[in-house]
Amino acid sequence: MPCCFATLKFRQCGHSMLFKLGCSKSECAEICPSKRRQFLLQTEYMWRCEDCVEFEYKQSSDLKASEWDTYYARIRSNRFLSPENRESLTLTARNREIRQEAARDQRRSGCVEEIQRVVDWVEEYGGLVWDLVYGHKRDFEESKNRLQFLRAAKYWDLIVVLDYVRKARDPWDKENFPNWIDNLIQEIRGIRPATPAAGPETPRSAGGSSALPAFRGFQSGMCRMAALDEAAELTQRMTDIDIQGSGSSSDITSESSSDIASESNYVLESGPARKMSPDEIPRSLPNEPSGLYDPNDYLSILFNADVVMKDDDASSILSTDKEEPDYIS
Incomplete structure (x- = not known):
């Protein structure tokens, strides 16, 4: 035997x-x-x-933390911001960092549980x-x-x-x-x-479908979290203009959140507002750390249907251009 x-x-x-x-x-x-x-x-x-998943998320968390630290330092060193605005921007960014870290931890836990x-x-x-x-x-x-x-x-x-x-x-x-x-x-x-x-x-x-998510980690709560992130990104896009020294934060904060969402495709300059063309609308926030609004992130894909997923983890296996091994069925 x-x-x-x-x-x-x-x-x-x-x-x-x-x-x-x-x-x-x-x-x-x-x-x-x-x-x-x-x-x-x-x-x-x-x-x-499981070991590779844990290692990847550890590297990702360290990179995001470093990028956020750079973002906070840029806010503190901006001489155009008042102390109140500087504190408000720092607090808003800190809350976003906590939410994004919680979403990454939830995805990591879902991956590890499925592997087990x-x-x-x-x-x-x-x-x-x-x-x-x-x-x-x-x-x-x-x-x-x-x-x-x-x-x-x-x-x-x-x-x-x-x-x-x-x-x-x-x-x-x-x-x-x-x-x-x-x-x-x-x-x-x-x-x-x-x-x-x-x-x-x-x-x-x-x-x-030939492009499927790598893991089934999304729940209804994560979709709601993605909606909150999108609203926060619109607000952050407006307030980031203050960091560059153009525009007034008092004008922005006086507007309601619905006005900000409806006017998100307008350019705020020293003069009157000018409507942006579709080609001028940015895909990412100009003053945030790279990768914080990643169109390849699964949360962003929910709200960017025209973005093609380029994640190496999924496309390398499920790409329609790559043939599967010819097994004997």
Whole structure:
């Protein structure tokens, strides 16, 4: 009897995880020689591993903090601002920094939780296959029901490349899936020899779209937070004119928030207001740190439908210009 394993490969970062499911030799401490190894389950996850996600968010947080510090220093050194305006701008920027940091933490937590659920799925599914084929568990009906439940709960971006219990050619043929396990049970009982089946699954995409978000971390609260950010950006765009020394903050603060939103496409100069053409409307705030209003950020995409997502994490995998590996279906 072989030494059995399950694997999980992360496509974007190239890292892999190896799960030892079991071995027939009681003295097998780690891994048996290659001639006695067998892979009962091989899977691929379309995104990064947990360590890479944590490292990326750590770098992003450090960069944003440095940019905000530079922004605060520019406010303090501006001689055109009164002490009251300087304090007001600093407080507004601080609140925005806190909100954006909370949104990044929520996205990071969603990514990590999903990766952990994927790891648990691979480990449990592989353990059930091991118990069914080579282990001492012979409650076939319980194993069959649990395997069906796990396959129904599998994420679309977790691809099964090799599954020992799969016999049908169509990996998403749910009607025939119980028959695969029934055939395997008959093979285990000695009716006919067991032969493992190979061939990957083809990942499904929701709604046929080729550009899907890397993680499902958005809730209704985050959408409301994005709306607040957009309103704050309009206000910040107006008050940033004071930092450059043109315009009067008292004129701006006297206006209502609805007036600011309705007049956001006008240029405030020393003279009368001049309406901007569509080409003159800026895509980003001129005096904020770079990246704080990033059109590639998922929150910004909600309000910029004409912006094409250029995130390397998603486009490198889900781009329509890049062909998927030619697996045997």
